[in-house]
Amino acid sequence: MYTFWKGFLSSMLGMFVVSILSMVIFFWIFFSVVDNMFESKPFKVKENTVLHLKLDQPLSDMTKSPGFPFGGMSDMGVGLIDMMDGIDQAKEDDNIKGIFLDLTDVNAGMASIGELREALNDFKESGKWIVAYGRGEYYSEKALYLSSVADEIYLFPTLVMEWNGIGVERMFFKGTLDKLGVKVQIIRGSNNDFKSAVEPFFLSEMSDSARHQTQVMIDQMWGTMVQTVSGDRDIPADSLNKYADDLSIRTAQDAADLGFVDALKYPDEVFAIMQEKVGVEDLKDLNFLDVNEYVLETLIKEADEADDPSGDRIAIVMAEGGVTTGEGKEVHSTTVARNLRKARLDDDVKGILFRVNSPGGSALASDIIWREVILAKKVKPVYISMGNVAASGGYYVSCGADKIYCSEGTITGSIGVFGMIPYTGKMLEDNLGVTTDYVTTHKHSVLSTNKKLTEEEITIVQSEVDRIYDEFISKVAEGREGLNKERVNEIGRGRVWAGTDAMRIGLVDELGSFNKAKSDLLAKLELESDAVEYFPKRKYPPLLKLKAMFSALDGGDEDDENETIQASDDWTNTELYRVYSTLMNDLRSIDLQPGVKARLPYTIEIR
Numbered sequence: 001m002y003t004f005w006k007g008f009l010s011s012m013l014g015m016f017v018v019s020i021l022s023m024v025i026f027f028w029i030f031f032s033v034v035d036n037m038f039e040s041k042p043f044k045v046k047e048n049t050v051l052h053l054k055l056d057q058p059l060s061d062m063t064k065s066p067g068f069p070f071g072g073m074s075d076m077g078v079g080l081i082d083m084m085d086g087i088d089q090a091k092e093d094d095n096i097k098g099i100f101l102d103l104t105d106v107n108a109g110m111a112s113i114g115e116l117r118e119a120l121n122d123f124k125e126s127g128k129w130i131v132a133y134g135r136g137e138y139y140s141e142k143a144l145y146l147s148s149v150a151d152e153i154y155l156f157p158t159l160v161m162e163w164n165g166i167g168v169e170r171m172f173f174k175g176t177l178d179k180l181g182v183k184v185q186i187i188r189g190s191n192n193d194f195k196s197a198v199e200p201f202f203l204s205e206m207s208d209s210a211r212h213q214t215q216v217m218i219d220q221m222w223g224t225m226v227q228t229v230s231g232d233r234d235i236p237a238d239s240l241n242k243y244a245d246d247l248s249i250r251t252a253q254d255a256a257d258l259g260f261v262d263a264l265k266y267p268d269e270v271f272a273i274m275q276e277k278v279g280v281e282d283l284k285d286l287n288f289l290d291v292n293e294y295v296l297e298t299l300i301k302e303a304d305e306a307d308d309p310s311g312d313r314i315a316i317v318m319a320e321g322g323v324t325t326g327e328g329k330e331v332h333s334t335t336v337a338r339n340l341r342k343a344r345l346d347d348d349v350k351g352i353l354f355r356v357n358s359p360g361g362s363a364l365a366s367d368i369i370w371r372e373v374i375l376a377k378k379v380k381p382v383y384i385s386m387g388n389v390a391a392s393g394g395y396y397v398s399c400g401a402d403k404i405y406c407s408e409g410t411i412t413g414s415i416g417v418f419g420m421i422p423y424t425g426k427m428l429e430d431n432l433g434v435t436t437d438y439v440t441t442h443k444h445s446v447l448s449t450n451k452k453l454t455e456e457e458i459t460i461v462q463s464e465v466d467r468i469y470d471e472f473i474s475k476v477a478e479g480r481e482g483l484n485k486e487r488v489n490e491i492g493r494g495r496v497w498a499g500t501d502a503m504r505i506g507l508v509d510e511l512g513s514f515n516k517a518k519s520d521l522l523a524k525l526e527l528e529s530d531a532v533e534y535f536p537k538r539k540y541p542p543l544l545k546l547k548a549m550f551s552a553l554d555g556g557d558e559d560d561e562n563e564t565i566q567a568s569d570d571w572t573n574t575e576l577y578r579v580y581s582t583l584m585n586d587l588r589s590i591d592l593q594p595g596v597k598a599r600l601p602y603t604i605e606i607r
Helices: 002-037 080-090 110-125 141-147 174-180 208-233 237-246 252-257 267-278 291-305 333-345 363-377 425-432 455-479 485-491 499-504 514-524 542-554 575-590
Strands: 049-053 096-103 129-134 152-155 183-188 287-290 313-320 349-358 360-362 382-391 403-406 411-413 418-423 496-498 532-535 597-599
Touching (some): 080 096, 080 110, 080 291, 096 110, 096 141, 110 208, 110 514, 141 208, 152 252, 208 496, 287 291, 313 333, 363 382, 363 455, 382 514
Parallel strands (some): 049 287, 129 152, 313 349
Antiparallel strands (some): 183 418, 411 496
């Protein structure tokens, strides 16, 4: 019986695998044939076009493929770097007359918003216009911060306006773990009192160090926002702070009365304003083009289909996400190290711009990437552009470069390390009746979550954590001119810094966007602005190609209606879901895989 079922299940599994492989091969051949038979019509920007930009989806650095082959263009996930290139291209496109900023909230970090504002301001200075409009349920501070770059800002008459400052709320799970009988053994660098990533698991509220660093950081972020809005909207900074304290801005009418926006308008009135700006008599002649579609069709598709670049150029190496070992789409050490190595070994690549947007992660993976930065630096200049966050392991991989750029809203530093070992034995015994026993050859042969670390073992782990922290600050001191090891230790200890303070204390060299870092490196090497190669290469999403093939089979549609925008409720916007997602995110960010971590304490969301 056992042999029969074993053979039966093995055969079924084999048949299933063969069937899947056969289907993959069939569809690959089928779509290859269809691709050769039917060519989609070349993309063309129509006359009297307005570029439509909305940021209701999370804005990452890198462009991501759609999750569903026939989804709308809003599902394409165009990244910040490509979006800024698209805006730069649009200012030279005679068919694009202006930009429509269609905003409610802005799902992006402060640094990303600052960089996007810079690109939009450059577009505006070319002589073209920008109109911003809020027509969802509410208009956030971040939406106002971004839209203040526009020539005109309008709001739907009945929406809620938010202007109440920046607040940080952290959830702590010590009480939950106590109820479950789970104990967490925390080992941080001996003086890493600012390294607060693990505080939710052994404290019930913020430590004094965590509270202090968070206060300093959000004060600086708020100051940047206030200064920017004050300059753009001609409202005194003192008044902006008073309005936030008094909750003076609650409705769209409040915002209009106090000069935050120009007027309250219904959508048809805003369309009429843009219609007049473009100079068309009929609304049907006003063409809206989603920025995602524009970037994908005119920039990324062209880059994907182009031959491999040749001649002198710079390499732009992208690294976004948590730092881990292995390969993958985030900051996986093998993948990123390979890209840096390819750029270093290519004689035509004269310099490297390494874009880092990472809260850190594995200390080992960080060290692997750091080593490639150092090797590249020996043969060609290496510049760093920091995104929303380049902290802990994200700063580790950056500190050895020739020059580091960050934005005012960048979160960086967090020079520190930690280890976290949970003890679940008591929970299993008390709640499930599960006990464990051990047979070992030596006294430390079993290191398990079901067994508490002994004092001797804690001492050993502590010494390893301290050793890695010492290596971290040594590497920072070596890479940062003007900083010795003692000074790095003073500003380290796991402390997080916002961009302006990071430059003041020497952790970065210059406040500047990705575009600023790129133009400076190109100028240093006396190269043209388009002498650039991306690692990884920009790829046109295959699912969009599939969609285009079906469109060609169907004959296409010359008379697509202008897109419409509808507000939708987010079912996840509940307190229970927020508790759950916060716990899961904290657990994922800690990463319970073996090894010492160098990771940012938390993520700040401005709402």
